[in-house]
Amino acid sequence: DAGVTQSPTHLIKTRGQQVTLRCSPKSGHDTVSWYQQALGQGPQFIFQYYEEEERQRGNFPDRFSGHQFPNYSSELNVNALLLGDSALYLCASSLMGDLREQFFGPGTRLTVL
C-alpha cells in the first residue's frame, strides 16, 4: 500500500515564476491538506481539499491556489513566486474529520532564487 506521494522532490525557480506541486493521497483517504514549512519552523496550514473543493484555508495570499481531482489527488499552485516562498511543502492525507489519521508525504523542497 503506497503512502502519500509527492512530486517533484526538489524544485528551483526564480522570482516571478509559477510552480505546480503534486500530491497523491494514501489509498482510501479522501482529504488532502497542504502545509508550508520554512527552515527551522513548524508547518503552516495552507488549505484543505475535500470532494474537489477547498474546505478550509489558512492565512496565505491568493497567489496560493489548489485543486483536487476525482481520484483525490491534488495540486498546489503558487504564482508570482517570492524569495520567501522557499520552503518545504508538505501534503497530508486523511479521512474527512479524522486528523488522527493524517499521513504526511515526503515533501517538495522549493527554492526560489
Added chain:
Amino acid sequence: GQNIDQPTEMTATEGAIVQINCTYQTSGFNGLFWYQQHAGEAPTFLSYNVLDGLEEKGRFSSFLSRSKGYSYLLLKELQMKDSASYLCAVSDSNYQLIWGAGTKLIIKP
C-alpha cells in the same frame, strides 16, 4: 492570537529520559498531537491527546492538561535514532492544526 510554545533545542544522553514541554493558546481545542521529524523528512505521528492525563505508547508518553494549556512528551531509554525535531500541534475550533516551531533533540552517547 494563536500560539504554541516549545523549547528550541534540548540535549540528552543515550539511555536517559527527556521531557519536552509544550504550552498553547488557541481558539478552541480539539486535541493535541506530537509528531517526530527527522531532518529533511516528513513529520510522523507519535501521539494524540484530547482528554487530560497520560497516554503511554512504548518508550513514548504524552501528557495533557487542558486547564493549564500544557502538554509534555516523555521519551524513555533514549536511543541515538531519537535525535530529531519534535513538533507539538493543536487542532483548533475549525479542526485546523496549529503547529509549534519544534524542539530539536540532540542525543549524545
